[in-house]
Amino acid sequence: MTTTTVITKKIHYLLSVILLLLSHRTIINAQICDTPQINTWKNLTDQIDLNDGFVLLCPFTIKGSACPSSPYVVKANHHVELMCEPSYDARDPCGNSSCVIDCPSTHFVVEEHASLTLDGVKLSGSENTAVRVKENGYLVTYCTQFENNRNKYNNGGAIFAHHDSRVRLIDTHFERNEGQNGGAIFHQGIIYLDGSNFEDNKANAGGGAMYTGQDGRSTMIMNTFAFNHAGLFGPAVFDAGMNVSQQRNLGCQNTGNGINCDGVSALVKGRVLCDTFVEREAWCQTRISLRNAQRNSEQQQQQHNNNGYSNDTGNSSNNNGSNNDSNGGNSGSNNSNKNDNSGAGNKNNNYKRHLLRETS
Secondary structure, eight states, rough: OHHHHHHHHHHHHHHHHHHHHHHHOEEEOOOOOOOOOOEEEEEEEEHHHTTTTTTEEOOOEEEEESSOOOOOEEOOOOOEEEEEEEOOOOTOOOOOOOOOOOOOSSSSOOOOOEEEEEEEEEEEOOOOOOOEEOOOOOEESSOOOESSSTTTSSOOSSEOOOOOOEEHHHHHOEEEEESSOOOOOOEEEEEESSSOOSSSEEEEBBSSSEEEEETOOEEEESOEEEEESSSOHHHEEEESSSOOOEEEEEEEOOBSSSSOOSSEEEETTTEEEEEEOBBBBBHHHHHHHHHHHHHHHHHHHHHEEEEEHHHHHHHHOOOOOEEEEEHHHHHHHHHHHHHHHHHHHHHHHHHHHHHHTTTT
């Protein structure tokens, strides 16, 4: 594909987005993606190569046997942009991603002088860090989700960025990622965070959500950090080189091993210092309530599943169908509760951004 063709595709995409935004409908579903059905890793990588790195993705899910044994490598001096079909919702501009990679291997590696842009993509399930950025590599994400990624024996559950790398994360969500240092992110380059949120990430050592290395530099503006945990210090963010700049971030119940800090932690002459984020008690209480409701819903669903298994076992021998009818009613109730909690979460995201804007 020629450079002219790639530029034409980008213009087509941007014009389509502008037309969608000009509409006054609350929720818009207009297809502008141009890829065939993707259901395997090979389908995805073939489209990347065929389109010279720029792909407008139709919704897809890659998991299980469709997963790769090795990551896609963005080679030196190459650029890859993956943009998922947008669904614009005035209540939640990012929404939930419909382009999902749920695989145990590393998903992407960005080599030196290469760049990767992810827009509206969800990366989950990696057991060896979802994205690795090498020296002088560049990673950009918009409205992207990193969930349930980990690296139990090394740093950075979701992202590991080497020296002199560049990382820019806008409106990106990190949840339940885990690593030795940097539950979600470990970096030693330059990183910029804007409007992103970190929740329930865990580091076995330092930096429950993010660990900025000795030579790293971080700029953080209007992000939220809630319920992250570090085994040693820096439950939200740990700054090893005193090179973190932060403005108008929010923190809620980030915990360490006896050293809690809703802010940026640093170790100075044997003492742990905490540069506390903006305090918004109402926002924190809302997050706690939503989290408790979600946990209760998950427990109820698990109990229902266990009861269903038990009843199914009994019914196979007793041919008693009454329990199944009762459990079916409970299932509808649990699913309804789960959907209600999901909607509350979207409202809370907007509430969060409103609070942040108030501090400007």
